[in-house]
Amino acid sequence: MLVSVPGSWHNVMVMPLADWAEPVARHLLKEPLTRRWAHTRGVARTARTLAPILGEDADLLLAAAWLHDIGYSPALAITGFHQLDGARHLRDVEHADDLLCRLVAHHTCAINEAEQRGLAVELVREFTLAPPDLADALIYCDMTTGPDGQDMPVAQRLAEITERYGPGDLVSRAITRSAPVLTAAVERVALKLYDHERSRLADVRAIMALKDVGYALPHRPVHLVAS
Numbered sequence: 679m680l681v682s683v684p685g686s687w688h689n690v691m692v693m694p695l696a697d698w699a700e701p702v703a704r705h706l707l708k709e710p711l712t713r714r715w716a717h718t719r720g721v722a723r724t725a726r727t728l729a730p731i732l733g734e735d736a737d738l739l740l741a742a743a744w745l746h747d748i749g750y751s752p753a754l755a756i757t758g759f760h761q762l763d764g765a766r767h768l769r770d771v772e773h774a775d776d777l778l779c780r781l782v783a784h785h786t787c788a789i790n791e792a793e794q795r796g797l798a799v800e801l802v803r804e805f806t807l808a809p810p811d812l813a814d815a816l817i818y819c820d821m822t823t824g825p826d827g828q829d830m831p832v833a834q835r836l837a838e839i840t841e842r843y844g845p846g847d848l849v850s851r852a853i854t855r856s857a858p859v860l861t862a863a864v865e866r867v868a869l870k871l872y873d874h875e876r877s878r879l880a881d882v883r884a885i886m887a888l889k890d891v892g893y894a895l896p897h898r899p900v901h902l903v904a905s
């Protein structure tokens with residue numbers, strides 16, 4: 679997916695969506711929220727590993743990874759519900775791609791936290807759900823990346839969130855309710871990656887086998903015949 683930006687040949691230049699998203703997220707997160715920025719960089723790193731199973735959606739997913747937590751930025755935090763604050767900023771200020779806004783709005787089972795905050799009606803009225811495959815991919819990236827950007831198994835990530843917010847916090851309640859859905863999404867994506875890698879290795883083995891056959895062919899001398 680490409681995004682138009684002003685200021686170049688014919689006053690319009692197209693660039694990958696992720697190349698536009700990264701500096702937007704950096705501007706909003708790096709200075710005020712160092713740890714959140716480290717997490718975001720880790721989520722983007724994980725998103726890049728999904729490119730082989732996403733095809734032409736790889737750029738969109740990477741852009742969503744960069745932008746998924748911008749709603750935590752003090753510059754955007756209006757409701758305190760980061761998925762909605764981030765998505766509204768992307769829609770109303772950045773005029774971003776609709777699907778990108780929907781991915782950010784609903785990322786990581788946002789509906790459960792929206793219910794806890796009394797914002798579920800606003801969320802579903804303003805943003806429809808993203809396609810399941812893309813929603814799963816973003817969950818995989820967010821739920822296998824720790825708060826400092828490190829790789830982390832999903833069970834440890836869920837426990838880490840609950841511990842960080844405390845057992846009585848509404849975020850902890852929402853993530854506990856979301857845990858089965860989040861875990862299943864991570865498992866689906868991991869299985870897709872496994873299947874893709876297995877078929878890739880099968881292709882490599884087939885190529886190597888063909889080469890072996892080629893090497894085993896008896897040498898056939900080439901007779902140069904003078905004409």
Ligand SMILES: [Fe+2]
Nearest residue numbers: 717746747820
């Ligand atoms: Fe996140």
